[in-house]
Amino acid sequence: MKRLSIARDLSPLQADLLAVVACVIALPLAWELDAPSSCLLLAVMVSSLYGGRRSGYISVVLGAALFYVFFLTPQFSLFHQRGEFLRLLVFIVAMVLATELIAARHRAEESLRQTQTKLAQATQTATIAEFSASVVHEISQPLSAVVAHGQASLRWLQADPPDFVNAQASVERIVRDSKDAVGIIKGLRTLFRRSPLQKIPIDLRPVVSEVISLVRSRAEKDGILVEVQLAKDLPLIFADRIQLQQVLMNLVLNGIESMRDVTRRPKSLTIHSREQDGMLLVEVRDQGIGVQNFDKVFETFFTTKENGMGMGLSVCRSIIEAHDGRLWGTPGPIVGTVFSFTIPVFREQVG
Template sequence: MTTQRDPVNSARTGLERANGSDAATNVAASELINILDAVEVPVIVLRRDSTISYFNKAGADVLGLSPSDTGRASRDIPVLAAMPHLEKHCSDVIAAGAESRVNLHDGEKWFIVRISPHTNVDLQITGTVLTFTNVTAFRASIDQAIYEREFTKAILNTVADPLIVLSADHRIQTGNYAFYSMFGVSRDETQRLPLWELGNGVLELAPFRAHLKEMLAVGPEHQPVEVDNVFTVKGLRTLVVDAHPLSFPGHSERRILVTFRDVTERKQAEAGLRELNESLEKQVRIRTEELSSIIETIPGLVWCAAPDGELNYLNRRILEYTATNADDWARLGWTCFLHPDDVEPTVRAWSNAVATGQPYDNQIRLRRSDGVYRWFSVHGQAARDSDDRVTRWYGLFIDICDRKTAEEALRNSQTQLSRATRTATVGEFAAAIAHEINQPLAAVVTNGHACLRWLSAQPPGLAKAQEAAERIVRDGTEAGEVVRRIRALFKHAPLEKIELDLNEVIAEVLHLLSGEIAKRRVGVETELADDLPTVIGDRVQLQQLVFNLLLNGIEAMDPILDRPKKLSIRTTQENPETALVKIQDSGVGLEDSEKVFEAFFTTKGNGMGMGLAICRSIIDAHHGRLWAASAEGSGTTFSFTLPVETSARP
């Protein structure tokens, strides 16, 4: 308690000195001291010499003074020494008679220290009174507010969209970094600038202003507006401008937040996307039209059917061909367009295809608009999904009428052709015959002359004459033999099938062709099976067959200059039922081994293209087979088989 006493005494001493010493004053002074001790604000009274004359209880508690500090110089008290120039402040206050304030920072605490003159009862200034107002909490809240403001500012400045705050009279108060950057202006030059003067004529702001004015006039119900503006720094940009009223509780002042959102890139991307979309749509449209046009104009009749076989699409060609429309088909049914004879087999085949999912192939007659039935080849193919279920049938009619007619005509004329070419080959025979007969005949004539010469010589060369005469007989006989063979060849005997030795037929024809073979310098090799069984056939026809094949081989080698011309003929028994003949040349080979048998097909400059067609008809008449194949190395092999005479076999 002693610590309580001293300040009181000290105060009392002061008061006593000021007011004199009487009991009533003492009581009042004590009360005053009590009051001062009840005040939580520290109070210190300094004398003119800056020694402490009094401090109240709060001074002791808050500033940590002790009773012994009374009378000590203020500079010796640490908490007072922390206030710079305190003595000077005090002497200024005493000199001026007016109070002043200084700040005191004591540890974590902040005080505002009011220094006021201390006067005695005579109104003489005897010292100073220091009152300490604790402002620590207040200061913290100010710090917090500053921090919050800076934080907000930092956030605003990192926002990429420009923002400005306008006063109620539309003057710019502040903006974020993005705003100053976008508009190319500085904070200083826009401060308090009416918004409408923004840009100072450099920016194309006229439409922008108009929109903004309108928006601000409308108030909270406005819609954001989109404006295009040319900026010196960034060029033409599209901005979405929006305005929001700002109000602060307890503040009557209203402000407006204006935000700008740069949507140029987004707009461009949207435009690009739109363009891409349109181009894709266009492509799809073109492609679809193309496909549709292909299907409609393809020179074929295209149809589609449902998995159950129900026709559901017919292309234009079909409708044009029948001069109908799709409804007619739906109404009448497709069978009514078929030839009556084709309906039943077609329905059966189609039902079967639909049931099994197998490709559908058929030949039908379809009625044209003029009532004519034309032949069509029909092909249907099932389209399937990933589970192998039929999703649709796609089909095609192909007009084969002309081909079919031609085939028929060809078949009809086959026999006529055969007859015609028999005559045609006579010319070819004639050349061979001429050579065959000429050689012995020439020898006969020359020998005859020689014989006469020897006989008429002096003396007669009888031996020589005899030799010549013998040669005449020999060669004349041979010529006669040739004639006999030829007559046999041309004999107009009715076609009769007799037992024939194929080897013999080949030898006869080879003999006939020997002139041609020599003339064209062809080497002939024969390999004829000794035990070849006889065949049944018409001699003349088979001779003609062999003749044609051999001549064909010989002629095929005409262009050969760089290698020997070789014709080889082999006969073998292929199996118990058939004999096989192979004729191989070393010519240029075949391009199409089937086409050569067609009538009027020829690769020769002067050929009729009949020879091989005749061969085929002869072979057909004899129930044999005839085919051609490219030979090993070069050339072509023609092969034919004929049935052997089985009853002649043991």
């Protein structure tokens, strides 16, 4: 991917210049080492890798011309024997094949990059779909409370004499419940938003709170106790808030899903966090059915869910690695699974 990025960053003029410079450097090396085919073919490969297909073909033309003039016998002659022309033809075919193979690799890498981007977006949408019913329920609760408190306020104000104390208390509850509904909607909207990685200093606590508010009703429906154990002196982390929320949401939903069929023991999901070696360690612990192979669960398209897409954990790992962190899974102390990830702690630069 890095080579492809360099090829995209070079302007056409820079790519053309790269082809010329590569051939100019290859010529004295080929003369000194008496290895024209290897040196000039290397120039073509460098031009194609870092300058793209156009640069590759410029070096093919230059390489063929240099090979013709300097390395066919007799040297420095425009006329050669038939065997020498066949030698030149084989050399040109080798250069063209090298250029086309490298161009095909560039196309494959670009296609892979675009596919990974689309998979990440599809995973976000699939994750949203899994808990959409829970979100609707969560929003309906504060909105229903707003209506109830509004009706109560009207009754208190219409009383004779009006009861302003109770009416004020009802209005305060309306404001509180409205803020709860707005918070849920904002949390949902951030998960749908498409934006590039924007790492800023953030507090993990509100991120966890938003995720818990979105999955609370689903967890209660399945009889799952959700606990949050965050250290009191939790430092700020340097991360993209939206993408970190996506990772947490995916891990929490996976934990809830793994406990759906558990019936003979208490079901709980714990989010634990602490600072460790300059990183913030976050653990999502469940008491579900467990994972048989922790290497496979991070592979793209591998899933243990009946209707799963097999992209969630793969994308989560890519997100965490883009934050210079690490994501892994281990068996729980007794049962279940612990998925852990690290994120760099934010350090203010002095001076």
